[in-house]
Amino acid sequence: MSDVTAPLPASRDAELARRSFLAHYTGETLKLYTADLRLFFTWCADIGIHPLDARRSTLEAFVRHLEHDRHNSGRSIARRFQTLRSFYKLAVADEIIDRDPTPMVRLPKWSIDRTTIAWLDDREMGRLLRQAEDTSPHYHALVALMAMLGLRVSEACSIDIDDFTEDAIGYTLVTVTRKGGKVRTMPVPVPLLRILERARDGRTTGPLILTKRRNRQTRNGAYFWIKELCRKAGLPENVHPHSLRHSYATALVRAGMSIQDTQASMDHADVRTTMHYYHQPMNHDRHGAHVAARVFASAA
Incomplete structure (x- = not known):
């Protein structure tokens, strides 16, 4: 729990917002979100911006930092940024800030190759x-x-x-x-x-x-x-x-x-x-083309 209680380089309001957000989580989720916010708050301190003063352009700069300086994958960046979305959403709800800077932030595109996901029949x-x-x-x-x-x-x-x-x-x-x-x-x-x-x-x-x-x-x-x-x-x-x-x-x-x-x-x-x-192996018998062909062929 030391990561949660240790103060970060930020304003008093930002620290209050951080603690309020983390109080909603436990276990591995708490550890993960704590690490995400620590990374973001430290980056903000390095460039001289308070986290609660961040705007869309600030967050896009953070995304580029994750991508180019830390070499995070697109999937990892999207997961970290989801933490920030939730953090700012709660800060608005708690009236600590009056606007959410996360909408319209551009994230790297990524996709999952489902054939690489391991599962057992x-x-x-x-x-x-x-x-x-x-x-x-x-x-x-x-x-x-x-x-x-x-x-x-x-x-x-x-x-x-x-x-x-x-x-x-x-x-x-x-x-x-x-x-x-x-x-x-x-x-x-x-x-x-x-x-x-x-x-x-x-x-x-x-x-x-x-x-x-x-x-x-x-x-x-x-x-x-x-x-x-x-x-x-x-x-x-x-x-x-x-x-x-x-x-x-x-x-x-x-x-x-x-x-x-x-x-x-x-x-x-x-x-x-x-x-x-849910993993469904390729089955040509169940393809929608058969239904469409039957419907349209009978109408022709």
Whole structure:
């Protein structure tokens, strides 16, 4: 938390705006946004401009600094700038400033090659789950939580045994603190429950997923677990923990769940985010050209 509380080279109002903005976030998001604002505030101090006095031209100069001096990618610049958008939007809402300087700022163009995004199909996920089961109950529980509940790796690692409850009709539920500090209660399907019971091993309190030293598994440690499992299972080298979340979304839609229900299951605010996680292999049989040809040919 030292990064959050340490004063930055800015005016008192700018520091107040910074603290007010960061107070809305926790965990990894807080660390990320803290670093973004520190970078921007320090750059403003270097050129002699208070952050709250920035105009569109100032922000475009900052974007060029990220692009040419720091050699940030277009995607990285867009992500950092989204932090600034949110920061200035809140500053206007708090009446710290009377205008938002972020509209019309030109950002470098970028796109994602979706063919490079790693995800696992049903058979590959099955191989990963079997390899995890053969390794240890805790490896198995980690993979199953991300594959069957669509949890982010930090969410899965943060689960405690005390987070499990039972509702009035017998469903086992787990309370998860999700991205942005949102607390959600999710049902635990029977196949997943059996896996988690083996990881619990009769314990009644403490972290669910443990390392060999009986400590709570961490985000970084889980990354190496997944890499180890994929190597042993003969899965692609570029698979990482977040690939399992892509696999979860894809499995739901391909099994017939609507994209809106999938969005709710993944706790996304915008359905466009959910669409990013859904991977549909090229299928010429489903191309819209067939529909258009049938409609227009019958009318001719």
